[in-house]
Amino acid sequence: MTRGPAAGRAASRAAPVRRPLPRGAVAAAAVLALWAAGARAQDEDEFERRAVRIGCFVDDGNGRSKLAGTGSGFLVGDRRHVVTNHHVAMAEACQRGTAAVLVGKTPVRLKVLTWSEQHDLAVAVAEHDIPGKEPVPAIVRAADIASRDEVYVLGFPGIVDEMAADDNMLRPTTTRGIVGRKIETASRTGMLQVDARTIGGNSGGPWVDPCGRLVGIHSRASYQFVETGNQLQRLPVGYGYAVQTDHLIPLLDQARVRYDVAGRCTFLVRNGRTLAWSAAALLGGALAFGYSPPGQRLWNALAGRMAAPGGGAAAVPAGPHLAGLSGPLRGVSVDLAKGPIAIGRDPRVSHLALPAGCDDVSKRHCLVRLAPDGRHFLLEDCWSTNGTFLASGERLAPGSTREVPPGTRFYLSDASQMFELRGGGT
Numbered sequence: 001m002t003r004g005p006a007a008g009r010a011a012s013r014a015a016p017v018r019r020p021l022p023r024g025a026v027a028a029a030a031v032l033a034l035w036a037a038g039a040r041a042q043d044e045d046e047f048e049r050r051a052v053r054i055g056c057f058v059d060d061g062n063g064r065s066k067l068a069g070t071g072s073g074f075l076v077g078d079r080r081h082v083v084t085n086h087h088v089a090m091a092e093a094c095q096r097g098t099a100a101v102l103v104g105k106t107p108v109r110l111k112v113l114t115w116s117e118q119h120d121l122a123v124a125v126a127e128h129d130i131p132g133k134e135p136v137p138a139i140v141r142a143a144d145i146a147s148r149d150e151v152y153v154l155g156f157p158g159i160v161d162e163m164a165a166d167d168n169m170l171r172p173t174t175t176r177g178i179v180g181r182k183i184e185t186a187s188r189t190g191m192l193q194v195d196a197r198t199i200g201g202n203s204g205g206p207w208v209d210p211c212g213r214l215v216g217i218h219s220r221a222s223y224q225f226v227e228t229g230n231q232l233q234r235l236p237v238g239y240g241y242a243v244q245t246d247h248l249i250p251l252l253d254q255a256r257v258r259y260d261v262a263g264r265c266t267f268l269v270r271n272g273r274t275l276a277w278s279a280a281a282l283l284g285g286a287l288a289f290g291y292s293p294p295g296q297r298l299w300n301a302l303a304g305r306m307a308a309p310g311g312g313a314a315a316v317p318a319g320p321h322l323a324g325l326s327g328p329l330r331g332v333s334v335d336l337a338k339g340p341i342a343i344g345r346d347p348r349v350s351h352l353a354l355p356a357g358c359d360d361v362s363k364r365h366c367l368v369r370l371a372p373d374g375r376h377f378l379l380e381d382c383w384s385t386n387g388t389f390l391a392s393g394e395r396l397a398p399g400s401t402r403e404v405p406p407g408t409r410f411y412l413s414d415a416s417q418m419f420e421l422r423g424g425g426t
Contacts, residue, residue: 044171047212049134050074051154051172051205054084057107058097068093070102072155072172072205072218073124075135077258080126083248084204085219086115089122101130102170113255119189119247120219123255136206136214138262141348142182142190142244145215145264149179153196153240155205155218172205182244190244192216198240207242211265216242249349253364253383254399261348261363320370320377320423325409327417328355336423340369342382343412343419360386360413368421376403377421379410386413 055070071088075081082101089099089112100107108126115122153175177196184190194207198221207216220241252259316323317335324332334341334352344350346363354361362384369378380401381388387395391409396402404410406424411417 044132046134047152047154047174047208048172049132050136050208050212051156052082052130052133053102053156053170053172054082054088054110054204055100055102055107056091056093056097057100058093065097068097070156070158070201071203072201073101074154074204074206074214075130075133076123076139076214076252077135079129079131079133079135081113081135081255081257082110082124082126082130083206083217084122084124085217086117086120086122088204089124090115090117099124101126103130103132114251116247116251118187119243121217121243121248121251123251123257125255136208136212138213138260139245139249140209140213140215140262140264142192142246144262145179145182145192145244147179147181149215149265150176150210151179151192151194151196151207151215152176152210153194153198153202153205153207153218153242155198155202157199158201177240180239183241190246191219192242192244194240194242196240202240209265211262213262213265214245216244217248218242249364250382253362256383256385261346263348317423320374320406320421322352322368323420323422325418325420326411326415328358329417329419336368336370336377336421340367342367344382354417358417361417362386365412366410368419370424371403375424376405377408377424378402379404379408379421384412388412389415391415391418 052073052075053070054073056068057065058068060066069091071084071091073082073084073088076083088094089110098107099110099112101110108128108130110124110126112122112124154172157173175196175198177194180193180195182190182192192207192215198218200221202218202221205218206214207218209215218240221239249259249261316333317337320336322334322336322341324330329352332352341352342350342364343352343354343361344363344365345354345356345358345361347353349364362382364382365384366382366388367378367380369380370376371378378401379388379396381396381398383399387398389395389411390402390404391411404421406421409418409420411419
C-alpha cells in the first residue's frame with residue numbers, strides 16, 4: 001500500500017464501521033476525476049477493468065479531506081464486492097477515516113465484511129455498483145498453477161503518482177512475469193513468487209493468467225537497502241509475492257460472495273472465440289447423432305457399462321467412512337481414514353460432488369473428517385446457503401463444527417440428500 005503523510009501503522013483487529021465521507025472528500029475526488037479525464041480517450045482494456053484503486057480519506061484537521069494513502073484491489077462476483085489486502089483495508093488511515101474506491105467523480109465508500117490478518121486478505125462491499133469495472137471471471141486454485149506459468153500483475157504502484165501525467169492516475173499499471181515458485185511463509189500462508197517488478201501501491205491488486213482469471217492477490221514486493229551518502233535507500237529488486245487464492249475462497253464463502261473456479265489457462269481456453277464456430281459445428285453433429293436411434297442405442301449401452309463396472313458392487317470401507325443414504329450419492333461409500341472429505345456440487349472445490357442440477361447444495365457445502373481421538377467425527381458447515389442439518393432437523397450454525405458419534409445421520413439442504421457416518425470407535 002502507498003501511504004501518505006497521515007498513514008501510520010496497521011490498524012487493530014476491529015472491523016471498520018461505515019462512516020460518512022469526510023468533509024471535502026467530494027472535492028478531493030473531483031481532482032481525481034480530472035486525473036481520469038485524459039484516460040477517456042483510451043478506454044481500459046479487458047484486464048485493466050478488473051483492478052480498482054482504493055484510498056483512505058481522512059480529515060486534515062481544518063475541516064477538509066485529504067487522501068492519506070492508496071492501494072489496489074479487484075472485484076469478485078459482481079460490481080460491489082471488493083477484495084484487497086488486510087493491510088490496505090485495515091490501515092490506520094482507513095480506520096480513522098473512510099475507505100473508498102477511487103473511480104469517477106465521487107469515491108465509492110467501502111465496508112469491510114470479513115478479513116484474515118494471517119493471510120493478509122480482506123473482503124469489502126461498496127455502497128453501490130462501481131462503474132466501468134468488471135469482476136474477475138473465475139478463480140484458479142494453487143494446484144492448477146505451476147512454475148514458469150505466465151501471469152499479469154495489475155495495480156497502482158505509487159511511483160506512477162510521481163512520474164506519470166495526472167490524467168493516468170486512475171488507470172492501473174500492468175506488468176508481466178512468470179511464476180518462479182510456490183512458497184509457504186512462517187504464518188502458514190501459501191504464496192506465489194513472480195519476477196514482475198512491483199512496488200508499494202500494488203498491494204491488494206490481482207494477478208491474472210493470460211485468460212484473465214485470478215491466480216493470486218498481490219501482498220508484498222522484495223526490497224534491498226542501498227547506502228547513498230549518509231542515508232539508506234530502499235529499492236525494489238524485481239520480485240513480487242501474492243497470496244494464493246486457496247486462502248481467499250473461505251472468506252468469499254463466509255461473506256456469501258459468488259465466484260467460479262477454473263482450471264489451467266490452456267490453448268483452447270485462450271483461443272475459444274476463434275474456435276467457437278468449429279466447436280459449434282462438431283457439437284451440432286454430435287447432438288444430431290446422439291438423438292438418432294443408433295446414437296440412443298450407443299449411449300444406453302455405455303450408460304449401462306458405467307453404472308455397473310465389472311458387473312459387481314463397489315467395496316465398502318471397513319473402517320470409518322461416509323455413506324450416502326439418499327439422493328444422487330445413495331450407495332456411495334468414502335473412506336474417512338485417509339483425510340477430510342468436502343461435499344458440494346462443484347468438483348473443483350469438493351472431493352465428493354453432486355451432479356449438475358442440485359442447485360440447493362453449495363459449491364463447497366460441508367466438510368466431514370475423523371476426530372483426533374479416532375472415535376468420533378467432525379461435521380463442519382462451510383458457510384452453505386441452505387444449511388447442513390442433523391437428522392433431527394437441527395441446523396448447524398453457518399461455519400461451525402460439531403463433534404458427532406458414529407451412526408450420526410445428516411443431510412444437505414433437505415432430507416433428500418441424507419448421509420451417515422459409520423465406523424470409528426465405540
